[in-house]
Amino acid sequence: MAGDNSQFSKGVSAAREYLLREFDMGAEFLPQSPPRQAEAASDVMARPVVAEFPDLLVEPDLKAADTLDAVRDVLGDCDRCKLCKGRINIVFGVGNPEAEVMFVGEGPGADEDAQGIPFVGRAGKLLTDIIEKGMRLRRDDVYIANIVKCRPPDNRNPEPDEIVACEPFLAKQIAVIRPRVIVALGKVPTQSLLQNRTPISKQRGQWHDYRGVPVMPTFHPAYLLRSPGEKRVVWDDIKQVMKKVGLPIE
Template structure:
């Protein structure tokens, strides 16, 4: 009998919920582990929870999250529950600052375990920090997006973060191009 991804993710969550590996564990309201289909073909990975996410304990629930939901539902014609959404960091950095390298170093092994459990066909890296962390590169997101890369044996499509799209609506077209490449890869057109 095969493994149960939902149970495995719950075990990982239980292991993480009391995490104090970095100072963010002391300042968070809620652990923001991840949400969605434990057997998803696509996993969206952001950088870290914001204030709304910290308050609710769920990823991408603020304005950027609404835009991500629109991309999934209106653009990809999938339900949000069909995909899996998480972040590199599971706790909110104060003032929504960028994650520090030592915070990423402490949290990334848990993301790796999530991805090993889910085994998606494609990871969509949302923004510079997610893309550079997964791909172990300093290359700018502008040079990474638009084509597939690999995280271990899983395809990665880097694209702009939804928060960036809220500030720069002209970037929606390149994101749509990236989304279409992912949809074609998983057989959803």
């Protein structure tokens, strides 16, 4: 019987190696396995203490908000920047309010604006694959938000004044959730969170810090749709995230 188990284990291992190689060659993320909770994470590292940010909490109600619902209430029918003019919906963020991994993208696109949910278009499908097929979590296990919560016209990049207007709400979401790790998806979230102008290609794959929370920048899923050969490096970045939060990689 022990021999049978050993053969079975070798078979599983070989199959997974094969799939990982397929992935490395630019194929889609690993086939979906049954979703599961990130139960292994609790022993890996304590939840970070998010640094105080009085510079951003100039609104007393936002300072007092201690749940995501309270943050959403303070945001209200926001007109704090000009992006309010063209939006259909505010895309606040979705997921587990106690998520260990938080993904931060750039801003809503047309699909996200229409539905009020981040990452639901083609790029969103790829992010979901990364979460479900690569990390073997459910989308509901993580939290997904954007640097700005309203769609920039013609999908242009958010402008500095828009990012500054929206950051207090993202910062408060991070402070309430206290994720173990933030994954910054692409140039805009990376440069915004890290307050620099360094190209994403020079920042991805290395750990950074946002107010005490480890940040792993990687390429945006929309970029991967245009450059599928870069999936391999994104998988390398995601494996670092999985290691950091104690998720089994193989």
